[in-house]
Structure formats: structure tokens, C-alpha cells
Amino acid sequence: MTKQRPIAIDIQKVVKRFGDFTALKEVSVSIGDNEFFTLLGPSGCGKTTLLRMIAGFEDVTAGAIFLYDQEIAKLPPNKRPINTVFQNYALFPTMSVLENVGFGLEMQGKSRAEARRQAGEMLELVQLSQFAHRKPSQLSGGQQQRVALARALAPKPRVLLLDEPLSALDMKLRKSMQLELKHIQRETGITFIFVTHDQEEALTMSDRIAVMSAGEVQQLGTARDIYENPRNMFVADFIGDTNLLEVSVDKIENGRATCHLGGGHELTCDPVAGVDTGARVHLSVRPERLFLSSEPEEVESLRGRVVENIFIGTDITTILDLGVGPQFRVRASNSDRGNLRVFEPGQNVFVNMERGAARLLVD
Amino acid sequence: MQTGAARFDFPGFKVLTFLCLFILYAPLLVVTVYSFNDSRSITTWGGFSLRWYVDVFTGPDSAKFQSAAFNSFSIALIAATVATAIATSAALAMVRGGRFKLRTATFGLISLPILVPEIVTAVAMLIFFNAIGFTRGYTSILIAHIAFCIPFAYLPISARMQGIEGVYEQAAMDLYAGRAQAFRRVLLPMMMPGIISGFLLAFIISLDDFIITNFVKGAGIETLPTAIFGSVKQGLRPNIMAISTMLLVFSTVIVTLSWLVSRIDRTK
Ligand SMILES: Nc1ncnc2c1ncn2[C@@H]1O[C@H](COP(=O)(O)OP(=O)(O)O)[C@@H](O)[C@H]1O
Numbered sequence A: 001m002t003k004q005r006p007i008a009i010d011i012q013k014v015v016k017r018f019g020d021f022t023a024l025k026e027v028s029v030s031i032g033d034n035e036f037f038t039l040l041g042p043s044g045c046g047k048t049t050l051l052r053m054i055a056g057f058e059d060v061t062a063g064a065i066f067l068y069d070q071e072i073a074k075l076p077p078n079k080r081p082i083n084t085v086f087q088n089y090a091l092f093p094t095m096s097v098l099e100n101v102g103f104g105l106e107m108q109g110k111s112r113a114e115a116r117r118q119a120g121e122m123l124e125l126v127q128l129s130q131f132a133h134r135k136p137s138q139l140s141g142g143q144q145q146r147v148a149l150a151r152a153l154a155p156k157p158r159v160l161l162l163d164e165p166l167s168a169l170d171m172k173l174r175k176s177m178q179l180e181l182k183h184i185q186r187e188t189g190i191t192f193i194f195v196t197h198d199q200e201e202a203l204t205m206s207d208r209i210a211v212m213s214a215g216e217v218q219q220l221g222t223a224r225d226i227y228e229n230p231r232n233m234f235v236a237d238f239i240g241d242t243n244l245l246e247v248s249v250d251k252i253e254n255g256r257a258t259c260h261l262g263g264g265h266e267l268t269c270d271p272v273a274g275v276d277t278g279a280r281v282h283l284s285v286r287p288e289r290l291f292l293s294s295e296p297e298e299v300e301s302l303r304g305r306v307v308e309n310i311f312i313g314t315d316i317t318t319i320l321d322l323g324v325g326p327q328f329r330v331r332a333s334n335s336d337r338g339n340l341r342v343f344e345p346g347q348n349v350f351v352n353m354e355r356g357a358a359r360l361l362v363d
Numbered sequence B: 001m002q003t004g005a006a007r008f009d010f011p012g013f014k015v016l017t018f019l020c021l022f023i024l025y026a027p028l029l030v031v032t033v034y035s036f037n038d039s040r041s042i043t044t045w046g047g048f049s050l051r052w053y054v055d056v057f058t059g060p061d062s063a064k065f066q067s068a069a070f071n072s073f074s075i076a077l078i079a080a081t082v083a084t085a086i087a088t089s090a091a092l093a094m095v096r097g098g099r100f101k102l103r104t105a106t107f108g109l110i111s112l113p114i115l116v117p118e119i120v121t122a123v124a125m126l127i128f129f130n131a132i133g134f135t136r137g138y139t140s141i142l143i144a145h146i147a148f149c150i151p152f153a154y155l156p157i158s159a160r161m162q163g164i165e166g167v168y169e170q171a172a173m174d175l176y177a178g179r180a181q182a183f184r185r186v187l188l189p190m191m192m193p194g195i196i197s198g199f200l201l202a203f204i205i206s207l208d209d210f211i212i213t214n215f216v217k218g219a220g221i222e223t224l225p226t227a228i229f230g231s232v233k234q235g236l237r238p239n240i241m242a243i244s245t246m247l248l249v250f251s252t253v254i255v256t257l258s259w260l261v262s263r264i265d266r267t268k
């Protein structure tokens, strides 16, 4: 988010309770105008609840929600210039595809003819013109998904909410829809708030991501930021693949933290706020940021013994035993042919890490 | 019910089935056939004739039957309409309420009267009207019919609503529809087959009712079933068979219609 960009949706200390169960605990997030923003988290963490509060289907227990500086928590859903693509689409089964897409326009007061005309244009955008007069049930899942998208976009909302819109599609369709959604978002300039539990999907599509768990935002940042600088155990573990090592911080000086992880292993890494000398915390090291060699080649390296090599086409993952902690994974790209050295099981090797590959986590 | 016949292919099953069907339909068949009997007797066949049908409309009893028919049809129409409106509101409340705690209990409470023996309901209603000092007549029949028609109207409607979640109304409101528009444009069309089916069922149940009507009707007013019963008590005349046959055909048409409408799947 650049500094000048206005804030489209500002969620301020929003709390949601269902009876005595707290689904959201003081969530604060600002979503920029024109942003592709993703709420990412495991099932049950409160993503849908937050989205429904923005749409107006749930009351706000405490806190405030602003839409371009206007407090909207008290507005009913039909008075909010926000549309939703529902998880199961909720297409109106008694209406044709064209009527579905034109519904919002008609409810905004446009004439039936005008609504139909604009709905027709919307269908062109999602390439469904030839199905305009079919009933939703006569379409495939992917086509229904695009109708739901067209229906929500047609009234030109200021913000579009999408609740796991791709989760019912098969892998291939999903990948192509991810790109199409991203493309449509750029084309229309509408702010998207996208909900998913799929971290890969979130990384692929989003300008920024809020990683949620148990009703709280664990980390907020760009895909890169969250992947490379996870703040805590949950984020490091949830996003991508990582090695988590339990370490003790021995000393912090000259901008480096020295840690040991037992078994005689020691390494240094960047200190982070909230982790002090003497702390027992976790260290995250992404498998692809490491490489193996028979002699140490970087300042930071660990000794280990190869347990197994796993070939998965694009990559080779080597599983190592460091003599301490859980098994350790190192991934090498198969495209890196010239440099790729595969060590046999049982061989003793050095695991080299570039500076910045290891990251201390606040638990 | 229409399970593959092969599964029930044990010896004697066919015989049993035909016996049941015979017991069920033979009397109806006899009534229908003898309504076209030219003879005055109700047991000996005297050739084909429509005289008893003519008799129903022009004979000595025609005035009585016409006013009874008017009462029956007008009560059935009003009772079915009001009961369907109430049942629709109840079903709508269920959709809007989502999975609230008393959902099952509420459903049971609305449907339970179907299982209560009709005689018990009849006595209860009679006591009720007496207790509040309500003069028995057309209005008391109407009120009673509305009451016992509600569960019958509710059943097909709620069956239709199984697939209709609150999310459709939410989707409509998300697209700028007010509550009334969401109901009229989205929910009502989805509920419509159930509503029509419920209406037809309630209509036929009301038209057909004897026990409750007989208890709450008071003197000097008859519906078709009570008029027929009254006539039969004075001796069985073939014109009764003609009326019964007409009622039978009418009911069959309505029930078939109700069944056909309930099968239209507008969520698909
Ligand atoms: N209407 C409700 N009543 C009670 N609990 C609810 C209700 N809606 C959601 N919850 C609870 O709130 C939590 C978050 O739900 P939800 O927002 O749907 O999660 P997500 O979309 O991230 O999977 C869950 O534990 C869920 O059971």
C-alpha cells in the first residue's frame, strides 16, 4: 500500500461474540483503495465472520468499520455499496443467468431494459454471453462461479467480497480462475477482499495478506513479506514449507543473534524485536534457502547426515538428521542442474544457509 | 414406495397386494359404477343413465346440496388461502431463523395436529367455541378449518424450503433489495411450488372434512360431507352416489395436481 492511497475499508478493533464464544478478538485492518486484499487462515478462524460483518450480515459486537471514512456498522446490507461472491454462489435458481446478473442493477433503480443491457456487458467480461438465457443449474461449477462474480460486479460496488469462491473448483480451473480474478480486479479497479484457507492461492493473488488464526490477525503484509519474514510460529508453519528448530538465544551483539540448538550446533541470525538473550524460541528456515555440500561453504552451516532423497519433478528434497530436533528438509531445484549435487543416504554433509535465511520467531 | 418390484418378490406378495388394492378400490368402483345406474335400486343394475346426476342439480334435494356445496367450496377456498398464508409465514420464519435452538421443536409443534385423532380435535374445538360463547355456524366452521388446515399447508411448503437457506435472501439484500423485494423477487418464486401444493392439499382436506365440521357447525348449516351424511341417514338414494363420484373425481384431480406441482424443482 502506497502512502497516498485512500483507505477503502477500515476495520477498527472489531470484536465479534456468538454467545460466550469470541469469534473475533479486536481485529484491526486497513484495506487500501484498489487493493487485492486476502484474509488467509485455517477453517474456523473467523474469516467468513469478518467478511459478513463488512457486508452487513452480522452485527459488530464492539469496534467500528469504515467505508471510505463513513462508519457503516449500522447500515443494512442493501445500503452498503459492497457486494459479495458467496461461498456456494447463492445464484437465484428461478432466474436466468441474465436476470441474476441484472438483479442488483434493477434493485438500484435502473429500468429492466437498462439492467439487462449492462448485465449483458458483464456477461461478456466473464465470457458467458452464450449462456445468458440458461438457468444457473444448467451451468458447470466454474461457469456458475463466473456468474456469481458477474452478478456481484455488475452494480459496480466500491468493494467486492469473495468468500472462498474457488474452493469448489478443480485444481486446473482454480489456477486459471485465480489469474482471471486478478486480471478482473486490475481491469475494474474495484477493491477486492478475498477469503481463502489456501496459502498458495493467497500468495499468488494478493497485494497484501492478513494471516488469521483463532479470531486474531497474526501478521499483515505483502506475500513476500509474510513468506520471508514470518513473525511467529503460526505464520511460519502455515505459509509454505519450513524447518522449525527450537533454539536458545545465547547473545545478541553487533546486530547478530547467536543461538544454539543442542548437539553442538550453533548459528547466528538477525535479531527480532521481542526475542531477548536467554529466550528459548523457534527458528524458521525455508528448505529452498539452503544448499548441501561436503565442505562448509557459508559462514552459517550445520552438519547432518542424509536420510533420504525425494524426487518430485521440479525439486529434490533431501531429508537430513541433524542429531537434534526433528528431521530437517533441504530443497534443491531440479532446474539448477549444473550445481545440483545429490548426496546418497548415510553420507555426512554440511547444510549451508545464506545470510537472512534463518528467522527467529516470536512464539 | 416405488421401489423395484423384484425386491418384494416373495411368494404371496402379489396376492396380498391385489387383495389390499381390491379392498381399497372396490367400494369406490361400485359407487362410481352405480352412480350411472338407471334403476332406483342401489344394488341391481338397470342400464346406463345420467339421471342421478341430473337429479343432484334439479331433483327435490338439489337446493340442499347446492347450498351445502357453496358452503363447502367457499369455506375450503378461504380456509386454504388463510392457512397457506400462515404456513408460508411460518416457513419463512424458519428460513430466516437459520438453525435456531427450537427449530425442530417448532417444526414438530406445527405438524403435530396431523397426528392428533380428529375426534379429539373436534371435541376440543367444540369446547373452545362453547367456552368463549361463540355462536356456531359458518364462521365457526371456517375458523376450525383454517386451524386444522395449517399443518397440511405447512408440510409441502416446509419440504420445499429444505434447500432454501437464508443465504438467498442475504444475496438479494447484498444486491440492494429491501426485505420485501427479496421476498417477492427471490424467496416467493422459490417457495411457489410448495405454496401451491400446500394450498391444494389444505383445500382438499377442508372440502373433505366431516368429523370436526359436524361438531362445530351448529344447526341449520351443512357442508357437502355433512349433507351427504344427513341424506344417507334417511336412506341410501343413488343421487348420493352421483355426488360422491363427483367429489371423488374432483379430489383426485386436486390431489394429483398438488403432487405434480410439488415435484417441480425450482432450485434445480
Ligand atoms: N452464527 C454463529 N453462531 C455461533 N458460532 C458461529 C456462528 N458463525 C460462526 N461461528 C463460529 O465462529 C468461528 C468462525 O467461523 P467462520 O467465520 O465461519 O470461520 P472461517 O470462515 O474462517 O472458516 C467458528 O468457530 C464458528 O463455529
Ligand SMILES: [Mg+2]
Residues within 6 Å of the ligand: A044, A047, A048, A049, A163
Ligand atoms: Mg468460511
